[in-house]
Amino acid sequence: MTSAHPQAGPTYTFLGPEGTFSEAALLEVPGAAQAHRIPSGSAADALDKVRAGEADAAMLPIENSIEGGVSATLDAIANGQNLRILREVIVPVTFVLLAAEGIGLRDVRRVGTHPHAWAQTRGWVRANMPAVEYVPANSTAAAAYELLASAGSSYQAAICAPIVARHTGLKVLAAGIEDNAGAVTRFVLVGRPGPLPAATGADKTTVAIPLPEDHPGALMQILDQFASRGVNLSRIESRPTGQFLGHYFFSIDADGHISDARMADALSGLHRISPNLRFLGSYPRADAQAPVVEPHTSDDAFQQAQLWVQELLADRSGS
Structure with a gap:
């Protein structure tokens, strides 16, 4: 990866402000930890920084x-100038409820946090603060910093990562408030196109595949x-392209590396169906779990099949 600031080393950006799960993932x-790190207000803003150098x-x-x-994130990566996923990081997710000094659980009428954090904690909130209203924020940390920025914040408490309490000095009203213990979030490090990470045998490939036309069996052709x-x-997820109603692309993670014969052949087939498909990268799996490869889909099986066809063509040309 070529640095945007060669003399100072690499520069990274993340979904900010400081203390988000995105920053925790970046520090992996x-x-x-020693590099220059710039918080961004949104996924689109972060990727614009990468595209602009x-x-x-x-x-x-x-x-x-x-x-x-x-x-x-899915939409921001799939649109605009091509980018590449370089690696993935898995971060365990746990949440705390923070408030300023002098605010107790009974004083909280509205809670601010990121929509994904709210989805993972709303059961606890309803059980413990049934009358509380939810206020969306750009990130979990942004919700907490809003409490510091203004005494007139539209909410009295924020749901965020435990590290935010250390960054802000806000009081922890409750900890471990996630509804599903063991939940994780997957993060990706996205850069500009360049040399691909080498295949490890436990890899993942991500693509965005637009439907050239909507017809019965279109998804089946892709699968x-x-x-x-x-x-x-x-x-696999469908996302609207934003061009017009009913126009979608499929965002897909597949097990394997583009250098694997089975993956390369699959991508070739997809390109024939959807020439505007976007290859978003092949990179090591965070869990290092290798896929099960059937003998007839191994690299050796593909090579032997190609040799067989070549021999048949050679016999035909020599006859």
Whole structure:
């Protein structure tokens, strides 16, 4: 990865402000703790910084084990100048309820947080503060900093990561308020196109596939390209292109690397169906879990099949 600021080392951006889960994920990247880090207000803003060369890469949430895909990130990556996912990071998710000094649980009438955080804590809130209203925020940390910024905030408490309490000095009213213990969020480090990470045998490939036309069996055609080559899909979601009603693209994570014969062949088949498909990267899986590859979809099986066809063509040309 070529640095946006060569003399100072790499520059990273993340969904800010300081103390978000995105920053925690970024700090899992070797060297990121010592690198220049710039918070961004949104996924689109972060990726604009990468595209403009103001940052070398952006760390953004892309999938949550409870709520599924993070639409803002999926859409921002799939549109605009091409980018590449360089790696993924899995972060365990736990939440605290923060408020300023002098505010108790009984004083809270409205709570601010990110929509995904609210989805993972609303059961606890309803059980413990049934009359509380929810106020959306750009990030969990942004909700907490709003409490510091103005005494006239539209809410009295914020739901965020425990690290935010240390950053802000806000009081913890309750900890461990997530509804599902063990929930995780998957983050991706996104940079500009360049050399791909080497295949490890436990990799993931992400693509965005627009439907050239909507017709019966259109999705089946796409899925068949993977299924017939033994490529497992770990995530598939439809997202609107924004062009007009009913026009969608499919955001897909598939097990394997583009250098694997089965994956390369599947992507070739997809390109014939949807020439505008967007390859978003092949990168190591965070859990290092290798896929099960059937013998007939192994690289050796593809190579032997190609040799067989070549021999047949050679016999034909020599006859």
